[in-house]
Amino acid sequence: MTELTKKQLITRAKMRLAMVAGFPESQLAQMDKCLAEIALERLMAPVEPVVPDGYALVPIEPTMAVLDEFDSIIDHGAEDSKDAWSRLLAAAAQQEVNP
Secondary structure, X not given: OOOOOHHHHHHHHHHHHHHXXXXXXXXXXXXXXXXXXXXXXXXXXXXXXXXXXXXXXXXXXXXXXXXXXXXXXXXXXXXXXXXXXXXXXXXXXXXXXXX
C-alpha cells in the first residue's frame, strides 16, 4: 500500500468534501462527508507534543538561564541532586514558547 503524505491526505479529504456536496439527499454521501470533515479537522489541527505526567520538555541546548543556574549551583551548591535538578528545570521553564 502506498503511503500518503499529510498534504496529500488533506487534498483528498477536500476533494471528497467537494464530491459529496453534489449528493445532499444521499445518506451514504452525508456519512462520507462527516468522515471527511473529521479527517480534515484532525489533519489540519496543530500537532502538540504529548508529555506524560511527571515529565517536562526542556531545550536540547541549554539556555542562558539554565547555564546561569548551573553556574550558581557549581559556585554556591545545592541541598542535593534533586534540588539542583529542580532548579535547572525551573530555569528551563522560564523560556517563552514561540508559536
